[in-house]
Amino acid sequence: MAEVQVLASDGSVKKIDRDSKEGLQALRQTTALLLAAALHQQFDGIRLGADVASDDGFYVDSDKDDVQVSADELGQLEDGIKKFAKDDAKIERVEVPLADALAEVKNDPYQSELLKTAADNDKVALFKVGDFATVATEDVLCYVDVVKNFKVLSVAGAYWQGKSSNPMLQRIYGTVFYKKDALEDDLKARQEARERDHRVIGNDLDLFFVDPKVGAGLPYWMPKGATIRRVIERYIIDKEVANGYKHVYTPILMNLDVYKTSGHWQHYREDMFPPMDMGDGEQLELRPMNCPSHIQIYKHHIRSYRELPLRIAELGMMHRYEKSGALSGLQRVREMTLNDGHTFVAPSQILDEFKSILQLMIEVYHDFDINDYSFRLSYRDPKNTDKYFDDDEMWNNAQTMLKQAMDDMGLDYYEAEGEAAFYGPKLDVQTKTALGNDETLSTIQLDFMLPKQFDLHYIGEDGQEHRPIMIHRGLVSTMERFTAYLTEMYKGAFPTWLSPEQVKIIPVREDLHADYAEDLRKELAAAGIRVSVDHRNEKMGYKIREAQTQKVPYTLVVGDNEVKDSGVTVRKYGEEKQVSKSKQDFLDEILGDLSSYSRE
RNA sequence: GCCGACUUAGCUCAGUUGGCAGAGCAUCUGUUUUGUAAACAGGAGGUCGAAGGUUCGAAUCCUUUAGUCGGCACCA
Incomplete structure (x- = not known):
């Protein structure tokens, strides 16, 4: 077992296995530090943001107003890193008064901010390599001569501290390993990821296209892509009907007032297409979600407790005005058809219904041979509650209920604040695209709000009116995203049952x-x-x-x-x-x- | 939406300091009738994303704009 010495921000030194996760993170952090040092050395007056070890490499942010690094300057940055990674080079920790450290970077608001955040009792710890010093945060390697097998990959944009209201910095990405063949494997994997990209395969196999002259984010399904989609659609409809869902068809246009009642207009407006003014006072809206449609189905009759859980489902076409930079092949589009379903339940039925939906989802995943996913419980952001429907008790109860269901079923999950829908918390099934980006495939959402907004009720055993709860769920996502996901998962070599040409x-x-x-x-x-x-x-x-x-x-x-x-x-x-x-x-x-x- | 790069034939891509727009594959026409990953020959196909500008002359330089890609932010 090869060991490396790591230096923590508090100055402690310990030996760890370099092949452990921590060992790799320390190498990434160290290389990020050296890249920051190289930037500092090569570009006079550059203002540096954070240097970070990420899940698949490292990056360094810097202000681009005075120094714009271009793609063909990445090689010289690699040379710069090599110069710092000399045989005898060491990273040292120094502790200085905050005021002195701030004076050193007085023209650099980003470093100043980082120093202030890291400071403790007017003192701040720095990591120093050569004559470059920056805030000590994550563990680094004491000796930097192991920084040999790395590559500076690309330059991109990123907001300072991840907030779109902040200035945009340039971000330089890289990847690093202890061993040369590990680096080569990584570079090869990045290349292969591009080859399994659904946009590449979709073109090679003639599955779909998007024509900018017709509209961004509005895909055309060619016969072969349409065949795959049709197989998915038939499969999921049959599956849901067999599991007690009533499949319906509802209009994609609705009076805007319905979305005012639902709260979409208030909370979701920037993702909606503008309403169509019909000239006589009526405003029609392209629906961004199907829930209000299914609520109309629910409300069309007086409902009895005997009907619950009432499961309404549809392959519902919806339109969302996604930001131009978010569009991507079939993964993010502006017109999509969601495998949508809404279960209306009595309060006592929530837990069981949630579990049975999840059980059905697991069966469906099994049929498609999808194994690489994780469960995320998505809660509201407690620091930013005005983004969400305002009812603290509802949120707390619903979030607790979700967690309990997952625990009862013995499933692993992680919790994420700020990922909820505006009307309620949800369970998301997270997968990765070929290029490694996270995406939500399936989702099950609890909703106490819309039943109240639309004044839904059912007649209980006692002859009185009661308020149902809605569970929104999508098992196989939108046809667009699911097809994209399967294309990447199978690299275009679909199993016979899905294959457009068998x-x-x-x-x-x-x-x-x-x-x-x-x-x-x-x-x-x-x-x-x-x-x-x-x-x-x-x-x-x-x-x-x-x-x-x-x-x-x-x-x-x-x-x-x-x-x-x-x-x-x-x-x-x-x-x-x-x-x-x-x-x-x-x-x-x-x-x-x-x-x-x-x-x- | 923001930052950067890119946009040339159906697809993948060349195109030098501004001087007649190219290749491979696909398509079409012939010839060839084939036993497990590309037969041969010929033809056709492009307002160089769009709009303006500079210039005797623009695919090439400048401005604006749309889209795509990589990120960020946002999300199924």
Whole structure:
């Protein structure tokens, strides 16, 4: 076990395993410090923000008004880091009076702020390397000669202290490891991440496109993408109907007054498209959420306690005016169709209904083979409560209830303040995109507010009116985001049941085998399989290659041998091996795939 | 929305100090009838994102604008 000495901000020194998480973090923090030192040395008068070790590397912020670092200057910064990382170089901790430290950085508001935050009793601890010193915060390595295998990757923008009301700084990102091959693996993984990006695959496989001339964030689903979506839609509707959901269709346009009643207009307006003024005083609004629509369904009849839980669901199209910089392929769009559902329950039913929704979600994830996710309990921000519906008791009860349900079910989760919807706390299922960004896939939200706003009630056993509670839930997210997620997860090689083209038949000779190929296609199509014959005037190798690059699960070659045996020769995606079998055996195989959602 | 970079044929990309807009793949036409990852030949295809400006002359320089990408902020 290789050990490294780390220096903490309080001056204590200890040895830790360099391959531990802390060991890597200390290396990242150290490299960030050296990058800050290099920036300080190479760019006179640069004002430095924080130097930070992140989950996948490190970064340093700096003011860009006087010094704008360009992408082609990153190499010279690497050289600068190397100069600091000499054999005998050490990071030392010094403690100085705050006033002295502030005097040193009097033209740098960011360092001043960091110093003030870190100061204790008018003294502040600094980490020093060469003649560069900055605030001591996270652990660093005592000896910096291990900073060898690193790369300065990119320059981007970031708000000072993460607040959009603050000035924007430039942020320089990098990555670092103890071992050279670990660095190379990391760089390779970053490259591969780009190759599995759903926008790249979506283009290669012709799944969808966005045309800027028509509108940003408004995707077009090409036939193959539409097929994947249709499979998802049919799957989830069947699943939900089987689990007691009533599927409905509701308008995507509603009178704006409804959104004033719901509170969306007050809390969510900046994400909504502007209302359409119809000229006669009526204002119509493109809906940003489906909940008010399902509330109308609820209110259409007088409801009895016997009907609860009442589960209303819809693949609901909605429009949100997402900020231009947030748009990204199918992941963030302005028109989306959510696998939405709202359960109306009596207070005593909340816990059980929440658990049964979560159980259903876990089943669905299993069918799609989604395993890499975490549960997040999203609470309101206690320091900024005016963003949310105002009812402290409701919030506290609901948040407690969510936590209890998760604990009862024995599921791991983490808690996040400030992530709630404006009307209530929620359970979010967090996943990562190919590029490593966090995103919410599924969500289950408790809502005590909308039933009150819309004055919902049901008749209880006692013959009196009672207020139901709403649970908002999306199991497979929006069709857009879910398709994007699956595309990245499967790298475009969808399991047979989801694959837009399941079987490609290639006749060896068009003049001799086309009829057999066509008969085969008809038999498979009759069994519900998405199949086509490649009749083009091309060589077999060409057609095989295309079937592989298009990631078709099964390629069937038929020639004299197959005609004679009334069979097929099967080549699976990603395999070179060819297996000859009877038509029936192949049909059994692929139907087995479909019924089990299998990828094999 | 903010910071930076980018935008050339359906796709991926060249295009030098401003001087006649290019390649590969795809598409179309022929020839070829093929047994497991790219047959051969020929043709067609672009107001260089858009609008203004500088210049004898702009894909190239300047301004504005839209979009895309990487981040940040915001979120399904």
